[in-house]
Amino acid sequence: MLTPQFYIFKKEPLPVSYQYQAVRLAPSILDELTGAGSYSYVAIKEDEGWILIAYDMEKIESFLEERGLSKNFINKIYFAQQAKEHFTYPISVDEKNALVAVDDTVVMLPKSIVGAEEYGSLTHAFRPEKGITPTQGRHSWINQKQTIIVSLLLLLLAIGYGIEGLRYQNAIASVEQKIDSVKQRYPKLKLNSTYVLNNLYESKYAIDSLQRRIRERLKEISRLTSKASKIDTLKINTKQYEATISTDRQHIAELKTYAKSQRLRVLDSNSSLQLKGAL
Amino acid sequence: MLRRYQNESMILLALLLLIAALLYKNYYATRLQRGSLKATETIAKIEDVATMKKLWEKSSSVPQKLHGIKTYLPAIKIKTLQIEKKKAQLLLEGLNGNELNRITGKFIASIPVQITEMLIRRDGPYYRLELRCKW
Numbered sequence: 001m002l003t004p005q006f007y008i009f010k011k012e013p014l015p016v017s018y019q020y021q022a023v024r025l026a027p028s029i030l031d032e033l034t035g036a037g038s039y040s041y042v043a044i045k046e047d048e049g050w051i052l053i054a055y056d057m058e059k060i061e062s063f064l065e066e067r068g069l070s071k072n073f074i075n076k077i078y079f080a081q082q083a084k085e086h087f088t089y090p091i092s093v094d095e096k097n098a099l100v101a102v103d104d105t106v107v108m109l110p111k112s113i114v115g116a117e118e119y120g121s122l123t124h125a126f127r128p129e130k131g132i133t134p135t136q137g138r139h140s141w142i143n144q145k146q147t148i149i150v151s152l153l154l155l156l157l158a159i160g161y162g163i164e165g166l167r168y169q170n171a172i173a174s175v176e177q178k179i180d181s182v183k184q185r186y187p188k189l190k191l192n193s194t195y196v197l198n199n200l201y202e203s204k205y206a207i208d209s210l211q212r213r214i215r216e217r218l219k220e221i222s223r224l225t226s227k228a229s230k231i232d233t234l235k236i237n238t239k240q241y242e243a244t245i246s247t248d249r250q251h252i253a254e255l256k257t258y259a260k261s262q263r264l265r266v267l268d269s270n271s272s273l274q275l276k277g278a279l
Numbered sequence: 280m281l282r283r284y285q286n287e288s289m290i291l292l293a294l295l296l297l298i299a300a301l302l303y304k305n306y307y308a309t310r311l312q313r314g315s316l317k318a319t320e321t322i323a324k325i326e327d328v329a330t331m332k333k334l335w336e337k338s339s340s341v342p343q344k345l346h347g348i349k350t351y352l353p354a355i356k357i358k359t360l361q362i363e364k365k366k367a368q369l370l371l372e373g374l375n376g377n378e379l380n381r382i383t384g385k386f387i388a389s390i391p392v393q394i395t396e397m398l399i400r401r402d403g404p405y406y407r408l409e410l411r412c413k414w
Binding site: 142144147151154155157158159160161165168169171172175176179183185186191197198201204205207208211215218219222230231232233234235236238 | 294311
């Protein structure tokens, strides 16, 4: 808690409602009272107006450091004036001086003038609601303004990524719903799991592809027949096909070329075209 | 210490938050990408299974369609048309070239049966066809 030598204050019935407005007016009102220095301002609302306080933080901090109090270990600094209602008795500051409230103003007077028999000391009850914070980050590489800008930018980016992530998360749920709705279209398939679906797919695909291959081979062998070439035998089952096609010598080379173009395996093509292959 | 480097701490905190958000986004982006691919594959599989099941297991109409052979050939050429449970055996004799082509082409293509064996043998100008199938 700062004694009055560290701050200058003035009571003013300002026609403003908000603290920031009072703080803005404070420099012009306290201008005559403040000397050279870099002053900051605080405004405290009272029943009959505002208390405007001017303080030089550098001066306060250098005083604290002289006394071995690093500002890094100080959370809040208060002005004695803020706790004026608690100064119902003199508070001893050091051997010679004491803080007393005179006409609603906390002042520091020599104990010889105060003339009290007993002096009190500051307790937690004196602590006002609001205080000022020592300037932060003197040891920092970047100042507070830059910190706020950089942090805000990073936060904005983080929020952007967060929203994007959330969108993806919701999209995953809709993809799963889509699968469910397709499953519901085919209740008879009883697709309770991916395992069931895969098994069903493999078994059905095996049948489908085999039957398609059988029909394709049948079609390809049929294409080899004409007036000049006829099927002698054809055997086709689920494992292989085997066919003999008889034709005249003029057409056999042509048929052989055509059969090969249809990916049919030609075994012999001397007197007749013999085909045999796996499905 | 934290108070001494409060500005840096604040930026570090914001940076950590950004990294966490980025990891969160990337995790779900990857999951969505994989999920979409898997979903497309799964949906295609379900549709395929349904189509294939319908194609190869529509048992009720197969016997009727097999009897449709009578519209392709005179009855005298149909030596056997045996349908038992979900299996059939068909023996045709005395087919000419055109009839054989119609049976192996149009007729077989129109019935959704699984061919287990087919035998064709030529005897002079005529053909003998034996077909075993199931569904």
